[in-house]
Amino acid sequence: MGNFLDGKVVAVTGAGRGIGRAVALACAAEGAKVVVNDYGVSIEGGAPTSEIAEAAVKEIVAAGGEAVAVADDVSTMAGGQRIVDTAVERFGRLDGVVCVAGILRERMLFNMTEEEWDPVVATHLKGTFTVFRAASAVMRRQRSGTLIGFTSGNHQGSVAQANYASAKGGIISLVRSAALGLHKYGVTANCVAPVARTRMSANVPMELKEIGEPEDVAALVVYLLSERARAEKITGQVYTIAGPKIAVWAQPRELRAGYADGAWTPDKIADFLPGTVGTDPMPLLAQLEAMAQAAAAQQRPNA
Numbered sequence: 105m106g107n108f109l110d111g112k113v114v115a116v117t118g119a120g121r122g123i124g125r126a127v128a129l130a131c132a133a134e135g136a137k138v139v140v141n142d143y144g145v146s147i148e149g150g151a152p153t154s155e156i157a158e159a160a161v162k163e164i165v166a167a168g169g170e171a172v173a174v175a176d177d178v179s180t181m182a183g184g185q186r187i188v189d190t191a192v193e194r195f196g197r198l199d200g201v202v203c204v205a206g207i208l209r210e211r212m213l214f215n216m217t218e219e220e221w222d223p224v225v226a227t228h229l230k231g232t233f234t235v236f237r238a239a240s241a242v243m244r245r246q247r248s249g250t251l252i253g254f255t256s257g258n259h260q261g262s263v264a265q266a267n268y269a270s271a272k273g274g275i276i277s278l279v280r281s282a283a284l285g286l287h288k289y290g291v292t293a294n295c296v297a298p299v300a301r302t303r304m305s306a307n308v309p310m311e312l313k314e315i316g317e318p319e320d321v322a323a324l325v326v327y328l329l330s331e332r333a334r335a336e337k338i339t340g341q342v343y344t345i346a347g348p349k350i351a352v353w354a355q356p357r358e359l360r361a362g363y364a365d366g367a368w369t370p371d372k373i374a375d376f377l378p379g380t381v382g383t384d385p386m387p388l389l390a391q392l393e394a395m396a397q398a399a400a401a402q403q404r405p406n407a
C-alpha cells in the first residue's frame with residue numbers, strides 16, 4: 105500500500121468492473137476510503153445486480169482497505185445523491201469523485217431509436233452530472249475536492265455511436281464548466297479518455313493500436329486525485345492514457361478568423377470562406393477514407 109491518498113474519501117461510479125474497479129482498488133491501496141458504486145448491468149445497461157459492487161468492496165476489504173457499496177443507478181438524481189451521502193455519512197467527508205460508469209448501444213444514426221439514445225446519454229452524461237451536482241455542494245462547503253469525468257477519444261465523433269460520442273463530448277463541456285464554476289472554491293475538475301482492455305473495448309470493431317490495462321488508467325486517476333496534482337493546479341484538462349502513453353488534449357479555440365467589410369451575404373461568404381477561413385479537416389474522416397481505400401485495394405483482382 106502507498107500513501108498517495110492517505111486520509112481522503114473517494115467515490116467511484118462503475119467501480120465493479122473494468123476501469124472503475126481498478127480505480128477503486130488503486131484508491132484504496134493508496135490509503136483512500138472508497139464508495140464503490142456499480143449498478144451491475146450488462147454492457148447494454150440491462151439486468152442490474154448489487155453483487156458486482158459488493159464483490160469489489162470485498163476485494164478492497166480483503167486487501168486491508170476500507171470501502172462501502174452503493175448499487176444505485178447513476179442516471180437518477182437519487183442515485184447520485186446516495187453515492188455522495190454515503191461517503192459523508194460513513195466517512196465524514198468527500199475529497200474526490202470519479203465518474204466511470206458507462207454502457208453502449210451501437211447503431212448507425214439513421215437507424216438509432218430513442219431507446220438506444222436516451223439510456224446511453226443518461227448513463228454517461230447525466231450520470232456524471234448527478235454525482236458532480238451532489239459532490240460539488242459538499243466540496244464547495246469543504247473548500248476543496250476533485251471531480252473526474254470519463255470521456256473517450258470518440259468524443260471527436262463515431263460512425264455507429266452518435267449517442268456515446270455525444271455524451272462523451274458533453275462530459276468534456278461539463279468538466280470544463282465545473283472547473284470554471286468551482287475554481288474559487290478550491291475544487292478541480294478533469295477528464296480522462298482511457299484506452300484499456302475491458303469488456304467495453306473488446307466491443308470495438310477495429311484493432312486498437314495503442315491500448316493498455318485498467319491499472320494504467322487507475323494510476324493517472326490516483327495522481328489527479330492527489331495533493332501532488334492539486335499543487336500543480338491541474339484543472340479543466342482532458343488526458344488520454346493508453347498503456348505507456350499519456351497525452352493532453354488541446355483546449356477548443358478558434359483556428360482562423362476573417363472579417364467582412366459590411367454585412368455578410370451568402371454570396372460574399374462563398375467567395376471569401378474557402379481560401380481564407382477554410383476548414384480544419386477531421387483526422388477520423390481521413391482515417392476512415394484510408395481504411396476504405398485499403399479495403400478496396402485488397403478486393404481489386406491482381407492485374
Ligand SMILES: NC(=O)c1ccc[n+]([C@@H]2O[C@H](COP(=O)([O-])OP(=O)(O)OC[C@H]3O[C@@H](n4cnc5c(N)ncnc54)[C@H](O)[C@@H]3O)[C@@H](O)[C@H]2O)c1
Binds near residue numbers: 121145302
Ligand atoms: N475501455 C476503454 O478502452 C474505454 C475507452 C474509452 C472510454 N471508456 C470509458 O471508460 C469507462 C469505463 O469503461 P470500461 O471499459 O471499464 O467498461 P465496463 O463495461 O467494463 O464497466 C462499466 C461499469 O459501469 C457500470 N454501470 C453501467 N451503467 C451504470 C449505471 N447506470 N449506474 C452505475 N453503474 C453503471 C457497469 O455495471 C460496469 O460495471 C466508461 O465510461 C467508458 O465509456 C473506456
